[in-house]
Amino acid sequence: MRPNTKPGWVLCTTMGLGMLFTGCIAARQPSKLPELAVQTTGFWPTSTCRGCHDQIVAQHLESSHEMSFTNPVFQAQYQQDLLPKAAGDSDLHAEARECISCHEPITFATEGPNVISLEAVNPEMNGVTCDVCHTITGYRAPKPQNGNYVIVPSETKLGPLQGQGDWHHAYSELQTKSEICAVCHEAVNHHGFQIKATFTEWLESDFARQGIQCQDCHMNVDGFLTAGKPRFSSGKAARMTLGSAPERERLYTHQFPGAHSRTQVEGAIALMIEAKSTESEGMIRIEITVDNTRTGHSMPSGSVDLRLLWLEVTASAEDRVLILPAEAAVHDVPDGTSLYSIAGLGVFDTRLLGPEIPKGSRIYRAIFADDSGQATLDSYDAVEKLFDNRLKAAEKRQELYRLMIPEGLESDLLIEATLKYLPYSSTFTDRFGLSKPEAVIVAQQKMLLPTHSR
Ligand code: HEC
Ligand code: HEC
Ligand code: HEC
Ligand code: HEC
Ligand code: HEC
Numbered sequence: 001m002r003p004n005t006k007p008g009w010v011l012c013t014t015m016g017l018g019m020l021f022t023g024c025i026a027a028r029q030p031s032k033l034p035e036l037a038v039q040t041t042g043f044w045p046t047s048t049c050r051g052c053h054d055q056i057v058a059q060h061l062e063s064s065h066e067m068s069f070t071n072p073v074f075q076a077q078y079q080q081d082l083l084p085k086a087a088g089d090s091d092l093h094a095e096a097r098e099c100i101s102c103h104e105p106i107t108f109a110t111e112g113p114n115v116i117s118l119e120a121v122n123p124e125m126n127g128v129t130c131d132v133c134h135t136i137t138g139y140r141a142p143k144p145q146n147g148n149y150v151i152v153p154s155e156t157k158l159g160p161l162q163g164q165g166d167w168h169h170a171y172s173e174l175q176t177k178s179e180i181c182a183v184c185h186e187a188v189n190h191h192g193f194q195i196k197a198t199f200t201e202w203l204e205s206d207f208a209r210q211g212i213q214c215q216d217c218h219m220n221v222d223g224f225l226t227a228g229k230p231r232f233s234s235g236k237a238a239r240m241t242l243g244s245a246p247e248r249e250r251l252y253t254h255q256f257p258g259a260h261s262r263t264q265v266e267g268a269i270a271l272m273i274e275a276k277s278t279e280s281e282g283m284i285r286i287e288i289t290v291d292n293t294r295t296g297h298s299m300p301s302g303s304v305d306l307r308l309l310w311l312e313v314t315a316s317a318e319d320r321v322l323i324l325p326a327e328a329a330v331h332d333v334p335d336g337t338s339l340y341s342i343a344g345l346g347v348f349d350t351r352l353l354g355p356e357i358p359k360g361s362r363i364y365r366a367i368f369a370d371d372s373g374q375a376t377l378d379s380y381d382a383v384e385k386l387f388d389n390r391l392k393a394a395e396k397r398q399e400l401y402r403l404m405i406p407e408g409l410e411s412d413l414l415i416e417a418t419l420k421y422l423p424y425s426s427t428f429t430d431r432f433g434l435s436k437p438e439a440v441i442v443a444q445q446k447m448l449l450p451t452h453s454r
Contacts, residue, residue, distance in 0.1 A: 042153030101147025
């Protein structure tokens with residue numbers, strides 16, 4: 001039975017909806033939806049979707065979208081640093097009132113910009129809920145950013161299913177395009193400084209030219225493209241007790257993996273090692289290629305002031321491990337700031353990096369500075385970019401290392417390259433008394449180098 005073809009079709013939900021629906025929703029009477037489901041705000045809580053979209057709800061509950069307001073890291077910066085600072089600065093206060101446009105959209109949509117506490121939010125409706133993404137109808141010109149979405153709460157949910165609409169759902173092109181993501185993933189702070197540019201980075205990449213949207217990578221089963229193509233799951237978009245939904249070739253997953261999820265980060269970037277002999281006796285040149293071809297934007301991206309990606313290279317033999325330091329800046333501008341591409345060498349590194357990042361590692365990152373020229377991890381204080389050597393979308397970058405093979409070494413040398421990722425350093429979490437983040441291994445490559453033949 002197809003919902004939109006049977007007159008009098010009845011939506012009956014199965015699980016845990018007794019308190020939300022007194023009975024079933026009569027499909028042809030959208031104006032008679034039960035009151036609790038619609039709420040005074042007009043938005044539906046995520047739990048109302050569970051009866052029919054149980055898999056999607058389960059995926060969503062694991063996503064960082066669901067936790068965008070309750071996330072302790074957001075709460076710490078917002079409550080402990082921003083709000084006290086903003087009390088004496090009206091421009092900063094204006095920016096603070098806007099945090100909830102992306103982190104707590106339903107409160108923003110119903111009450112406007114404001115500073116709110118965890119206790120003040122409706123636990124049924126906090127975070128970037130299902131209804132947020134599925135009732136956004138557009139954004140305010142000229143470009144999508146800073147939470148400038150237009151949201152119209154409605155029982156009609158907007159999505160990608162073409163030609164199958166009924167009162168409950170309708171096709172909308174916006175939901176199939178990167179622009180729906182850009183409304184929150186692109187941002188400028190109150191100083192007019194660009195603090196998030198994932199959408200622009202994507203726009204400038206070949207992926208955008210090929211029409212590969214954020215959704216194609218972030219909502220497929222792998223979290224990235226496999227051989228240049230997304231792999232989607234298939235099946236039913238809805239499972240109901242009464243009636244049935246059609247089989248769909250392509251279903252979009254809703255976990256939205258990113259920095260917080262190992263599944264996507266692992267395997268997203270590839271490493272290759274090559275060793276070459278050099279003119280000087282005993283000296284080996286090691287070339288490591290860091291391959292970002294699976295990522296549709298720079299890496300790191302998003303909250304780039306916080307995110308850290310670095311390469312550790314070691315050579316080991318006979319129980320000895322030698323850490324190979326990155327060669328001084330090959331790619332970077334020759335103005336002193338290039339030192340920031342090697343962990344521990346930049347003047348502000350004691351503030352920016354904790355002991356979890358070995359000194360001497362090649363590090364890919366962006367550094368923001370405040371109006372006194374000091375590096376800052378608080379994006380709302382940033383007025384300029386001090387440094388940026390992040391991997392670009394689809395870039396392959398080569399790193400060079402040199403190694404002197406110890407005299408009289410009998411065994412082979414094991415060269416190991418490991419790319420690691422941290423969403424924020426311990427210097428950031430220590431400030432707020434948060435637990436230390438654990439580094440994720442993004443990629444690892446080994447090579448055995450015969451030494452006796454030289
Ligand atoms: C961050 C935004 C976002 C959130 C949150 C979100 N969705 Fe989606 N959803 C999308 C987008 C975008 C698509 C379409 C992707 C495309 O076509 O490119 C989609 C597709 C769908 C579809 C179409 C069928 C399918 O699986 O492809 C359904 C049904 C759906 N979402 C339901 C939900 C439910 C239920 C929730 C909450 C549990 C939810 N969505 C949360 C953005 C979101
Ligand atoms: C009683 C069952 C039921 C409930 C409850 C329900 N849906 Fe659906 N939904 C469906 C069916 C059936 C479809 C059509 C699936 C298909 O045709 O493949 C659908 C389709 C959709 C689509 C696809 C839109 C399009 O046309 O592209 C979205 C988005 C969606 N639902 C979101 C939600 C959200 C968000 C909630 C909770 C606020 C929700 N649904 C609650 C049954 C339900
Ligand atoms: C209404 C605002 C909003 C929309 C729309 C939105 N996002 Fe997000 N997204 C956020 C927020 C806020 C976070 C961060 C939550 C946190 O960590 O506290 C986030 C987190 C993420 C993450 C996880 C990043 C990480 O570091 O782990 C990914 C991936 C992501 N979003 C992708 C998307 C994609 C793709 C779309 C479009 C289909 C989208 N988002 C639409 C607000 C939004
Ligand atoms: C070609 C595939 C692809 C496209 C297109 C793509 N992404 Fe990503 N994205 C990735 C991969 C892969 C990662 C994880 C890389 C890693 O962690 O090593 C990622 C990571 C992220 C992160 C976390 C960044 C970080 O540094 O932690 C966010 C946020 C994000 N993407 C949002 C988006 C948005 C928004 C769009 C569209 C404007 C988009 N992505 C388009 C593949 C893609
Ligand atoms: C334009 C939408 C938008 C606004 C406005 C916004 N954020 Fe975010 N915020 C995001 C997105 C999207 C992410 C996730 C980006 C990524 O994955 O790197 C994020 C991530 C964060 C994180 C990192 C969370 C984590 O666990 O990694 C913190 C902290 C944060 N935001 C604080 C704030 C504060 C404080 C404000 C207000 C000054 C604010 N945000 C305003 C969209 C927004």
